[in-house]
Amino acid sequence: MTAGQAVGESPASRRRQQRGWYFYDWANSAFNSTVLTVFLGPYLTTIAENAAGGRPYVQVLWFDVRPSAYYSFVVGAAAVLQIVLMPVAGALADHTGRKKELMGLFAYIGAGATICMWFVSDGRYLLGGALFIVASVGFSTAFVIYNSFLPEISSPDERDRVSALGWGFGYLGGGLLLALNLALFLGHESLGVSESDAVRICLASAGLWWAGFTVIPMLRLRNLHAAAGTPTMGTAVTGSFRQLGRTIAGLRNYPLTLAFLVAYLVYNDGVQTVISFSATYADKELGLSQTTRIAAILMVQFVAFGGALLLGRLAASYGAKRVVMSALVAWMAVVGVAYFLPRGSALPFFALAFAIAIVMGGTQALSRSLFSHVIPSGKEAEYYSLYEISDKGSTFLGSFALGLALQLTDSYRLGVLSLLVFFLVGLVILGAVNLPKAIRAAGNPVPERI
Numbered sequence: 001m002t003a004g005q006a007v008g009e010s011p012a013s014r015r016r017q018q019r020g021w022y023f024y025d026w027a028n029s030a031f032n033s034t035v036l037t038v039f040l041g042p043y044l045t046t047i048a049e050n051a052a053g054g055r056p057y058v059q060v061l062w063f064d065v066r067p068s069a070y071y072s073f074v075v076g077a078a079a080v081l082q083i084v085l086m087p088v089a090g091a092l093a094d095h096t097g098r099k100k101e102l103m104g105l106f107a108y109i110g111a112g113a114t115i116c117m118w119f120v121s122d123g124r125y126l127l128g129g130a131l132f133i134v135a136s137v138g139f140s141t142a143f144v145i146y147n148s149f150l151p152e153i154s155s156p157d158e159r160d161r162v163s164a165l166g167w168g169f170g171y172l173g174g175g176l177l178l179a180l181n182l183a184l185f186l187g188h189e190s191l192g193v194s195e196s197d198a199v200r201i202c203l204a205s206a207g208l209w210w211a212g213f214t215v216i217p218m219l220r221l222r223n224l225h226a227a228a229g230t231p232t233m234g235t236a237v238t239g240s241f242r243q244l245g246r247t248i249a250g251l252r253n254y255p256l257t258l259a260f261l262v263a264y265l266v267y268n269d270g271v272q273t274v275i276s277f278s279a280t281y282a283d284k285e286l287g288l289s290q291t292t293r294i295a296a297i298l299m300v301q302f303v304a305f306g307g308a309l310l311l312g313r314l315a316a317s318y319g320a321k322r323v324v325m326s327a328l329v330a331w332m333a334v335v336g337v338a339y340f341l342p343r344g345s346a347l348p349f350f351a352l353a354f355a356i357a358i359v360m361g362g363t364q365a366l367s368r369s370l371f372s373h374v375i376p377s378g379k380e381a382e383y384y385s386l387y388e389i390s391d392k393g394s395t396f397l398g399s400f401a402l403g404l405a406l407q408l409t410d411s412y413r414l415g416v417l418s419l420l421v422f423f424l425v426g427l428v429i430l431g432a433v434n435l436p437k438a439i440r441a442a443g444n445p446v447p448e449r450i
Contacts, residue, residue, distance in 0.1 A: 017153040020220020025170030027213035033174030034206040041280040044128045051123040072403035074129040078136040089141040090385025103145040107214045110138025114207030118200045144388045148380035151372045156447045163369035164312030167361045168305040175301025182294045247382045256438030257374040267426025270419045273398030285412035292346045296353040303357035311362025320366040327359040328427040339417045374438045
């Protein structure tokens with residue numbers, strides 16, 4: 001039995017689980033599109049600015065923080081907790097064998113915190129930051145376990161296609177909810193709803209969408225590596241910590257897997273930071289309206305669906321590693337162009353958003369499927385927890401680099417330009433990894449094209 005095999009599953013059973021698996025991407029992408037990418041950053045920054053009342057700083061615990069830097073530091077604080085909790089969640093899932101139940105638990109914690117964002121108003125920037133931290137931690141820990149199902153529900157040669165379809169389906173789901181929220185935001189006056197209330201409804205709707213559609217994967221997915229017996233919670237947690245320690249110590253036996261993980265952590269920090277702060281950059285630096293920002297992100301959701309499928313097809317012809325490296329070159333071009341975007345002009349911003357959409361989904365989907373090949377059997381969730389440290393909003397290095405640039409220069413353009421280094425360093429490290437050798441070292445079969 002290897003991580004490269006969908007063990008004990010017929011093709012019909014795999015297809016059923018794959019369809020259910022896609023729906024979790026459909027469910028949780030509402031958090032990405034509506035909360036993380038569009039509404040929360042500008043909204044929370046504005047609340048902090050209003051709370052400052054013209055002063056240069058707001059009080060956050062024992063620190064004076066610029067309102068413009070507050071959101072980036074909140075994202076960074078969430079990343080610290082994710083770095084601590086995601087490996088524990090992954091070890092707990094592998095140790096107990098209750099992947100489906102734990103994925104549901106973390107998903108509903110995150111969705112519940114997102115629903116509670118309705119209460120973020122009237123200077124409650126600290127409440128907004130706290131809810132975002134809880135929601136993003138729930139999002140990431142659930143996604144760790146979600147990703148770990150990939151090698152269980154697909155064969156090695158199916159992996160790129162299944163991963164790309166999952167990302168693409170997620171963009172469609174996130175885009176559909178965002179379209180509904182765009183209609184609400186644009187028509188809020190005719191509906192008798194204030195702009196602030198419209199934003200809060202949009203934020204809460206992402207939690208409701210996430211919670212509702214999570215029911216489908218809960219019904220379709222199966223626990224394929226169930227642990228013997230039913231350990232108590234205390235036994236499970238302590239056993240998971242011991243297993244996590246063994247996994248981390250065992251990484252030295254898989255140096256190429258570790259090298260791929262480091263490469264992904266670096267370049268994905270850049271990807272996630274660009275995604276997380278694009279709306280804030282468009283608002284505060286480019287002076288574009290909320291309507292323009294939402295319309296651009298809405299376009300990205302649907303173009304990214306095609307982009308994920310396109311890069312998936314290119315991977316079938318040229319190999320996933322080569323396609324990902326080409327995408328990283330494109331990301332560097334995107335960041336460089338973003339520095340020169342003219343203020344107040346929507347068309348160049350839409351053109352850049354289109355370029356981001358083409359490479360965004362494929363970069364993430366193909367990285368996920370590549371990593372699935374270099375994971376030792378039975379440790380999928382633990383290894384994906386290490387992988388997820390830099391994924392889906394866990395932008396530790398990128399967010400703090402951007403926050404530091406804003407704190408020191410108060411310039412969004414210099415902050416965005418600083419992200420170039422993440423793509424360049426990640427590209428160099430990834431290029432040096434011998435993937436076929438890494439796959440064989442993990443005990444998995446090498447796909448025909450990698």
